[in-house]
Amino acid sequence: MDKSELELTADLAHIDLKEAEYETLGRAVEQMIEYFSRMNEVDVSGLEPTTHALILRNRLRPDVPAEDNLADTLLENAPELEDRFIVIPNVL
Amino acid sequence: MTDKVSKWQRVLESRASRSSYAQIVRERDKKLNVFLEFDPERDAAPEKSDSGTPAGDDSSLLRVPFAVKDNIAVKGFHLSCGSRILDGLISPYTATAVERLKAAGARVVGKTNLDEFGMGSSTENSAFGHTRNPWDLSRVAGGSSGGSAAAVAAGMVPFALGSDTGGSVRQPAAFCGVYGLKPTYGAVSRYGLVAYASSLEVIGVVARTIDLVEAVYGAMCGSDPMDQTSMDATELDLSEYSRGAAAAGSKVATIGVLAGDLGLAPGVARAYALSVERLKRRGYQIVEIVLPTLEYVVPVYYTIATAEASANLARFNGIRYGLRPDFAENPDELVRIARDKGFGDEVKLRVLLGTYVLRSGFQDQYYLRAQKIRTAVRNDLARAFEQVDLILMPAFPTLAFKSGGAAAGEAALDPFQQKVADRFTSTANLAGLPALAFPVSLEEGIPAGMQLMAPPFAENRLFQLGREMEEEFPAPAPPEFPAQWR
Numbered sequence: 001m002d003k004s005e006l007e008l009t010a011d012l013a014h015i016d017l018k019e020a021e022y023e024t025l026g027r028a029v030e031q032m033i034e035y036f037s038r039m040n041e042v043d044v045s046g047l048e049p050t051t052h053a054l055i056l057r058n059r060l061r062p063d064v065p066a067e068d069n070l071a072d073t074l075l076e077n078a079p080e081l082e083d084r085f086i087v088i089p090n091v092l
Numbered sequence: 093m094t095d096k097v098s099k100w101q102r103v104l105e106s107r108a109s110r111s112s113y114a115q116i117v118r119e120r121d122k123k124l125n126v127f128l129e130f131d132p133e134r135d136a137a138p139e140k141s142d143s144g145t146p147a148g149d150d151s152s153l154l155r156v157p158f159a160v161k162d163n164i165a166v167k168g169f170h171l172s173c174g175s176r177i178l179d180g181l182i183s184p185y186t187a188t189a190v191e192r193l194k195a196a197g198a199r200v201v202g203k204t205n206l207d208e209f210g211m212g213s214s215t216e217n218s219a220f221g222h223t224r225n226p227w228d229l230s231r232v233a234g235g236s237s238g239g240s241a242a243a244v245a246a247g248m249v250p251f252a253l254g255s256d257t258g259g260s261v262r263q264p265a266a267f268c269g270v271y272g273l274k275p276t277y278g279a280v281s282r283y284g285l286v287a288y289a290s291s292l293e294v295i296g297v298v299a300r301t302i303d304l305v306e307a308v309y310g311a312m313c314g315s316d317p318m319d320q321t322s323m324d325a326t327e328l329d330l331s332e333y334s335r336g337a338a339a340a341g342s343k344v345a346t347i348g349v350l351a352g353d354l355g356l357a358p359g360v361a362r363a364y365a366l367s368v369e370r371l372k373r374r375g376y377q378i379v380e381i382v383l384p385t386l387e388y389v390v391p392v393y394y395t396i397a398t399a400e401a402s403a404n405l406a407r408f409n410g411i412r413y414g415l416r417p418d419f420a421e422n423p424d425e426l427v428r429i430a431r432d433k434g435f436g437d438e439v440k441l442r443v444l445l446g447t448y449v450l451r452s453g454f455q456d457q458y459y460l461r462a463q464k465i466r467t468a469v470r471n472d473l474a475r476a477f478e479q480v481d482l483i484l485m486p487a488f489p490t491l492a493f494k495s496g497g498a499a500a501g502e503a504a505l506d507p508f509q510q511k512v513a514d515r516f517t518s519t520a521n522l523a524g525l526p527a528l529a530f531p532v533s534l535e536e537g538i539p540a541g542m543q544l545m546a547p548p549f550a551e552n553r554l555f556q557l558g559r560e561m562e563e564e565f566p567a568p569a570p571p572e573f574p575a576q577w578r
Contacts, residue, residue, distance in 0.1 A: 005448075009451065010444060012447050013406075014424075014431055015435065016429055017432065024437070025441055025444060028507070028508075031508055032441075033448065035390075035508075035512075039458070044464040044468070049467065050463050050470060052291055053277050053291065053522065053523055054277050054323075054328060054548055056328075059323075061317050073184035073185075074412075077181055077182065077414075078412055079416040080416075086412060088426060089420050089421060089425075092422075
């Protein structure tokens, strides 16, 4: 696999890999992708894709507001807060 | 040597009993590294449902301590998923499955070690060290629910919850000599289970007796408004599995076994032959079945699982919780550095793979193709269940292997080999079927287990056969198993 392919993939996955990781992970990814190519042996004509093994339809709950406010507890886990805002580095 | 549930029920009854219990467990855990967090005091407060001492009812869960895999949320405990990226995160809520067990009276005493985010077959991929097999400290406990399986096998808790995406409850159960149930997809709510592969995974249970597996499953199962993929057995159209349609009442008569050489290590092959012999002796008809798609199950599983994982793990970015690098120029860099520092190698590999197979230009070739073969797998199994009531298969082609990867030589399995070995367990996940791992024998001094697979919502058949197999060979006790739980 081209290193540029792996770079693009890592970019899409939002992970900054170090040089050494491109080596080791690159080889592991290549090994798995090659293994995946075995799937080409199967005749898939006429087969619909399965996205969910057993679910047959969408399931809705009644359109009634729920009483559940975890907001404050969730914010307790934030690394840095200012009032009820989570602080991050400048975007620009 | 079955667990005396009533003895377990007294373990948490007083501060003194909890304290001596904690001492025993912590001492044992020094060698095993099962618990990421252990505190019998935290959940000890009685619920309104507690009412006096139960009259020795073996299937009651009242005041029974249990452990929970650390990718399942329990309020007030950390939720690490075995990863550095969730450093410091304390769960603000509790998974439905756990809530239901608490409503039945059971109490969480700790969170168990796992392969990071459920990715692995050994519990060597945890950021917090690997969990050792109570039968042989140089061997793995299996994965990804290695901590839960080892906790139960070592007599630290009578049962523990795990999650099973491609075999992660059944394989460690087989490695540790205990029972491991993977329920039907949707039978147990996934609300509170940190998602790895949403269409494949389910919360499962590990225990030393079938009675307890059944009691825990019974308490947990049932549709949950918080999980849209959860359902009751009655909601499913079971006509595809014609014999399965009469699941609840039907008695098991025919067991399917796979034809041909399955590539098993000698110890596993012996256990397989022993199981077939025991079943025949008990009057079951053994029928050879063929599953043509079985040899493609692993690439299909890993294509789908990694694709779903890449989407599910995109949320871990160091912004709202968990690990955050000390310095970053901008939010984009913050995210990239957090994910590089926070994710282990196996997680990075699977996220990259998943991202790759979903890339435009590659989707048809990999992801879509895998989903179509998944349909073929389901069809194969539906066809098989027209002939047989259950399918008997190994849980894994080897016994618990040595830890340490390449350094341990032949006796270890490298990460690629571990993946290829998932073929017997990931089949059930692809089709959403329930399956049970059960102990069969001790081979070379370590446990050998087998696996039974059933049609959707036919867990009763698994319990029925599981009980018969338990009569043949109850869960064995490893060295240093506490005398009071014998």
